[in-house]
Amino acid sequence: MTTTIENPTPPVEVRQTGQPGKAPRGRTLTILLWPIRHWSVVVAGAVLVVAVLWALVPGWFAHSDPTAIGATDKLLPPSSAHWFGTDRLGRDQYTRVVHGARASLSGSVVAVALGVAVGSVFGALAGWFGRWIDAIVMRLIDVVLSIPGFLLAITIVVVLGYGILQAAAAVGLTSSAAFARLIRSEVLRAKASQYVEAAVASGARSSTVLLRHVVPNSLGPTLSLVTIQFGIAIIWIASLSFLGLGAQPPSPEWGRLVADGRNFMASEPYLVVYPALTVAAVVLAGNRLARHFAERQKR
């Protein structure tokens, strides 16, 4: 059932001009209305921009030192001086959340980069060469994916040791199997596609086919997984840190902040709530943007 109405075909077909041109006025209106119709995308983008700025230039947002201990300011509730209150050592919680962005975000960047890098190498090799390389890589992926992911990450942390980078590496390595599998299937899909066949039939060299057709067309679908993986990586790294397996004190990583505040939850819930909501907001914003780009790509 077609829901879009094609331009009817007049008898002399060359006259047809494909998409009907839009009136210029309608176009400006569309552009002006875009932020209103996609307000959630705009909000998500703003949240992410702020989070990234927190990570890059925390000094713009919080002027005090995240590790400065204030002996007289312990466990103060949120106020105009301390937006998110202060922790048990009198450190300004807002400052710590702002500075925590760097650990959380850079950790997830490292994790995703590692996952994509390892995953693409294995996936592309398996998909392009096929045969025994494919068989081995696929079995390897099977095995890695058969271990519950977070547990595998924990196991890798045991080997690598504690720390934000180690946690990021663990998350990245764990996710690489999923990337490898996706990239392999995309390479296979592109390889079997008719445009690749048409390129071969028109005389293209196999290097051309790989570099001009297969690789670029395999990347698109991978991108949407990459954007989603950012959110997952933030959550996992925060979870590892929450369990004490990631960032170590006094680093103000977000999961760490939640873990630290847990003991004061009955009396000082704000110590937990603000960092927790920060993680949720950033991940939510990231996923919203990821979905937006996935939808646009589909069109």
Place this chain on the structure above:
Amino acid sequence: MSSDVTPRVARDITAPSGPVLAVEDLSVGYQAGRGTKTAVEHISFELEPGQVLALVGESGSGKSTIGHAILGLLPTNGRLLGGSVRYRGRTISDLSGGRLRGLRGRAISLIPQDPTVSLDPVRRVGPQVEDVLRLHTSLDTEARRQRVHELFELVGFDDVERRYRQFPHELSGGMRQRVLIAAAVAVEPDVIVADEPTSGLDATVQAQVLDLIDDLRRRGGTSVVLITHDLGVAADRSDLVGVLRDGRLAELAPTAAFVQNPQDEYSRHLLDNVPARLSFVTDRSGGTPSGDPEPAVEVRNLSKRYEGHTAVDDISFTVGRGRTFSIVGESGSGKSTTARVLTGLTQATAGRVSLLGTEVGTLNTKAFRPLRRDVQIVFQNPYASFDPRFDVLSVVEEPLRSFQPAGSARRRRQENRDRVVAALEAASLPASFLHRHPRELSGGQRQRVAIARALVLEPKVVVLDEPISALDVSVQAQILELLVKLQSELGLTYVFISHDLAVVRAISVRVAVMRRGRIVEQGEIAQVFESPASPYTAQLLGAMAGRQLAGR
């Protein structure tokens, strides 16, 4: 079959006088963005009991929208903008959902477009037909099952109990369509909307399915709204023809009158472009003006086996230089595999293939490459054969770059561009198309781009794999015309693969009929069409729609 001229109105009908279905001044639109696009406008027609109305039109003409509107099943963004649908004098287009549901399937039923996806894949087919009885009758379980068995017999199944228990994927396309027809006639509706009921089916199956609908209609005095893109089918199978163009009814006339003497200019245009009426081969006798040309393509005892089955089984043929040789067959006949062997996309298992004097049968893809300068292919679906990231220039330029030293692309940019423009012009496309994306082009334009890509290297042999079967009739004619023109200008040799006998007759001198991997018959067009030697060819010819038109 229906070549007889008996009136189609059933005799034993005791329905009240007056039309069983009337559509009055119907307009339907779809919401797109903030506006509404009108899909059909001011459609009016009446259908007497037992009559068949064929709604004909090219893609986007709005014919399916009318079918949906009659059933009250417009997509969620569809809106009735005006007019009404009346069933037995009662307006049904403004009924509430519940009351309309009572009519659907019981009074007006649907035979859907694509049988392969119109059945629930995880349910047995018997119970799916039973749904209609469950919804509209008070029969008990046993009676329902009994009735479905009867219906299955009616649509020509033997071993109905086994069929009842089968799943859709265990049935062929034609059989699935029979199941859907059984469901459509289960409670003896007054009107059946048949929405392209045979699209995607092979010609012989198409004829069987249409015969079945005809037969059931005649028995039950049912009226049919037959929605089709195929004027041949419409001419063979209807009492009334409505021609749709841009959502308007260009002409509504009794079929015989319409075929003899179409009133509307667009109708005439459509009729003139029906493949059955086309002919681009001036010399019908097939006699060669200057003796037999040297062969461009020679195939001897070619076989291609895949694991489990044989796609091509010991076929031989020769194509003379500058000639068109057609291979015709239904799906699974091995014609496309033959095309793939000829273009080096797959290797033959046995036999010899010689292209322009080079043995290629067993060359692998890499060794075949030098030959591609001279042998190119045009695929059925041009859009799928273009890299989705490429614009027209990149698509057409690709073969040129393939045979230029790597890295010289920048130096040759202007030269390549000029050659691409020349190829586009040869395919009757303006140079302004260079930086358009195929997405923005119509089906015919895309196929012209594909043809330009095939020609840009100035090859000698072009394999055309169903190059026009995805296109509208009038566009088909234009592309055929273009192909013929290019052949005479450039001296091209064509191997033309098609399922459509009428098209084959219009374009080629020699033809081979394939079935299950074998060539059952080959020879001059005239001879094969006038006095087929093989019963299968005769069957194919018999199933050809549009003989009413060809015989004018």
Place this chain on the structure above:
Amino acid sequence: MARYVLKRLMHTVLVLWAAYTLAFILLTALPGNAISNLINNPQNQLTPEDGKLLKAFYGLDHPVVVQYVRALDALLHGNLGYSLSSGVKVSDLLGDALPGTLRLTALGFVLGAVIAAGVGVGGSYARWNWLRTLLRSFPALAASVPSFVIGILILYYFSFQLHLIPAVDDGTFLALVGPAVTLGVMISAPLSQVFSASIAATRRQPFVHVLHARGAGERYIFGRGVLRNSSLPVLTMLGLAVGELIAGSVVTEAVFARNGIGQITLNAVNTQDLPVVQGVVLVATAGYVLVNLVVDVVHPLIDPRIRADILAARSKRTKRSTGSTPTGPGVDEAMSPRLPEEVAAR
């Protein structure tokens, strides 16, 4: 069919062995372990002889390959080795902790499935537009909140504020509710996402249109066609959700200070107690892989096309998969959990 089940079972065993080996390789790459920590800690005042004795007891004085073969041999006899930090049998340690964790994950699983079913059906069919919109935004929201945040919020409001559930595990069912809801919400995110997406996709299928044309109402169509078709991807997802449940239980048990596999894992990690880590990985992987085996066996029962593929695969065993030929999830792909595309795209 029996052959198919047998084949999957064998594959499962192989995967388990490979996973165990992988974990072994990973963990032997580790420079330190609990024993060497013990020996090297000057506070313990161990003589080199004591150290040797300890190493010999745990078999650590042998080359890695010998250690591996021994471990494998012991494993076949149901022996997972001894904890390095407490000397207790790993199997006893896990056996004690498992029931609590199983209860928790089972309840979490059921809750997750119920939430997902409600969100999926409600988000597609609810009468009010606002409710549909609300329910449809649930999966994305739930997927964005880390499980420890959900757990802490539940703990804060329902224990500390409302005093509805105990803050520590007192062995009652009520104490199970908090962590189980945490897990349920966590896994309901991907489940409801897949369910909603596949209901929507199924309702766009032409066969649903045909059912409408036969005069069927939404309820009838849902019951007879949409439900079954759209639960197929959910089934796969249910198998994958078990992996998340296991991971989630580690975090959740930490939040609610419950004893269980999670607690043991954390202790083992903190003390570099390798045999225990190894044992946890093995048990969790076994549970995960077994659930997916069940999914694989149930799948063809629901979907006749996969049944047909299995039969066809037997006759055409050698056919090389090109990726374009759709093999049913049962045939070659099923064992490895994978995210359906709808999830990846959302």
